[in-house]
Amino acid sequence: MALFLRVFLAVIVLSSAACGGGNESKEAAPAPAAVAANPVDPATAGGLKGSIKLEGSPPATQTINRRSDPYCEQQGEAKTENFVVSDGGLQNVFVYVKDGLGDMKFPVPTTPVVLDQKGCTYAPRVFGIQAGQPLEILNSDDTLHNIHALPMNNREFNRGQAVKGLRQTHVFTTAEVMVPFKCDVHRWMNAWVGVLDHPFYAVSGQGGAFDIQKLPPGTYTIEAWHEKLGTQTQMVTVGPKETKEISFTFKL
Amino acid sequence: MLLHVYAALVAVSTAILIFAGGLVTSTGSGLSVPDWPTTYGWFMFTFPLDKMVGGIRFEHTHRLIASTVGFLILVLAVWLHLAEPRRWVRRLGYVALGAVITQGILGGITVLWYLPDPISIAHASLAQLVFCLTISIALTTSPGWKNAYSRRGPVPDDRILQAVATATTVLVYMQILVGATMRHTDAGLAIPDFPLAFGHLLPPTWDPKIAIHFAHRVGAVIVTLFALATTGHVFFHHRTRPELWRPSTLLLLLIALQITLGALTVLSQKHYIINSLHVVTGASVLATSLVLTLRSRRARFGSRVSGSREGTYATEQDPAYGYGPARGRA
Numbered sequence: 001m002a003l004f005l006r007v008f009l010a011v012i013v014l015s016s017a018a019c020g021g022g023n024e025s026k027e028a029a030p031a032p033a034a035v036a037a038n039p040v041d042p043a044t045a046g047g048l049k050g051s052i053k054l055e056g057s058p059p060a061t062q063t064i065n066r067r068s069d070p071y072c073e074q075q076g077e078a079k080t081e082n083f084v085v086s087d088g089g090l091q092n093v094f095v096y097v098k099d100g101l102g103d104m105k106f107p108v109p110t111t112p113v114v115l116d117q118k119g120c121t122y123a124p125r126v127f128g129i130q131a132g133q134p135l136e137i138l139n140s141d142d143t144l145h146n147i148h149a150l151p152m153n154n155r156e157f158n159r160g161q162a163v164k165g166l167r168q169t170h171v172f173t174t175a176e177v178m179v180p181f182k183c184d185v186h187r188w189m190n191a192w193v194g195v196l197d198h199p200f201y202a203v204s205g206q207g208g209a210f211d212i213q214k215l216p217p218g219t220y221t222i223e224a225w226h227e228k229l230g231t232q233t234q235m236v237t238v239g240p241k242e243t244k245e246i247s248f249t250f251k252l
Numbered sequence: 253m254l255l256h257v258y259a260a261l262v263a264v265s266t267a268i269l270i271f272a273g274g275l276v277t278s279t280g281s282g283l284s285v286p287d288w289p290t291t292y293g294w295f296m297f298t299f300p301l302d303k304m305v306g307g308i309r310f311e312h313t314h315r316l317i318a319s320t321v322g323f324l325i326l327v328l329a330v331w332l333h334l335a336e337p338r339r340w341v342r343r344l345g346y347v348a349l350g351a352v353i354t355q356g357i358l359g360g361i362t363v364l365w366y367l368p369d370p371i372s373i374a375h376a377s378l379a380q381l382v383f384c385l386t387i388s389i390a391l392t393t394s395p396g397w398k399n400a401y402s403r404r405g406p407v408p409d410d411r412i413l414q415a416v417a418t419a420t421t422v423l424v425y426m427q428i429l430v431g432a433t434m435r436h437t438d439a440g441l442a443i444p445d446f447p448l449a450f451g452h453l454l455p456p457t458w459d460p461k462i463a464i465h466f467a468h469r470v471g472a473v474i475v476t477l478f479a480l481a482t483t484g485h486v487f488f489h490h491r492t493r494p495e496l497w498r499p500s501t502l503l504l505l506l507i508a509l510q511i512t513l514g515a516l517t518v519l520s521q522k523h524y525i526i527n528s529l530h531v532v533t534g535a536s537v538l539a540t541s542l543v544l545t546l547r548s549r550r551a552r553f554g555s556r557v558s559g560s561r562e563g564t565y566a567t568e569q570d571p572a573y574g575y576g577p578a579r580g581r582a
Contacts, residue, residue, distance in 0.1 A: 039446050144303055146286050148366075150490035157285050162292040162303070184284035185306035 044240040052208035054090040056252030058083035070122035071143040089208020096201035100220030112136035122191035128201040255456040259390035274528030281307030287423035348385035376432035417545040420478040427471040442566040499544040
């Protein structure tokens, strides 16, 4: 009988170990990243401009069933965002310098990039960040979210955000394109971040346009990534003070 | 009798728990509650109902049912400890308690470690063993078992039936392990058509997911053949023994249902209800096969059992099978 009493007490102690409270404390802010001198000479820096085109008809957007959470349902109708097309251009394409920067080291911004959970969707859906730069994850919704990152080269994490207004900070340590995020509470919520060790990236916006500035002269491999259509690459040479025009065309 | 009813209740609640666990994986909700043993920082039983939204409904409900089943098994183990005269049945209770505690810890670890396949598969596989233990306790505390099913004469000691029934039970469990591996490696739709595989009898292309999926289909055929052999033997040789033909009939019905659910799981693109029913029906096939196996071996467990832990018990008790006096008692 004494054995059972001990087991029973152990179960009670285990189950009540972290009793009470829905507020999670914020993760401690990361230490400021070491500031490296910017190797880019502004006098010769150029840039890349262009657009992402889509050939073919994208699948029709569908209304997302969000009845599993009354709060989300009350936020209005939500549509699938796998293909966001405007003016013939494809949005939410991550364009970045994949290769060609050599051993150059770039200063890491200390200003956080904010990933907001608002209206039971992620904003932005696709974005970039530098390794070492703080990522601030915000819950603007009056419902629970979990933020679950599934990287291959960085550390996986899954955190609960039970309270509106809660902010948590995370720092990716290694360059990785792309790191998916998902919310396991609301399965329709997905986002992707491109983690780079340089600042030369952009996400296509209205009309599929993108703009990468302050790029040092050189020959680069440029990659465009889309969540459904995969990647495309191009070689491009940027001369001093030149803004090169390039475009990518994804086919359905 | 009350102990048997309670043990049966525990077995049913364990089946419900397996269904709830199936819902968690089928809806991809396993990580919707990132912390454990708390739920978003709340003590599990004080988590507000209005916050049970989205995937949390499945995961948190699974945790609540699991805690309840754990408590029920704890009570069952204590009850057996206090009242059960047979040492080996009391030990079943201890093992069930240890297994369900281990199961809870595995469930917690798999959440905290982001569902690693080996841990998740172990969690799914141990769930079936917990279910088998509760079924075994319910069976061995039943009046029929205690009376050695003697209303229709001495219980048969058919070695062939024992062998084939045991093989069937082992194969069903192995098939469940393959199914759990398929489930947790996301190979459930690796072969998208049924009954063919990419339009062929054998898949024209192979990768690990296709292989594990195809192994599950082959396993279903093997299990069915063994179940047919077992039930055929029962119907041919023991048709007057209801304790044998009843679970045999149920086994055939459940296997037919299980194959149908397996096909529908593929054809419905893994609809979460169908998928979860497939999981719990698999557990029911295992339980039924186990009951049939144990009953076929009843003659080897000695003759009738009576009495209680506190009192004296019948002279038919066979010490060789663990019916000896309780510790410290004459």
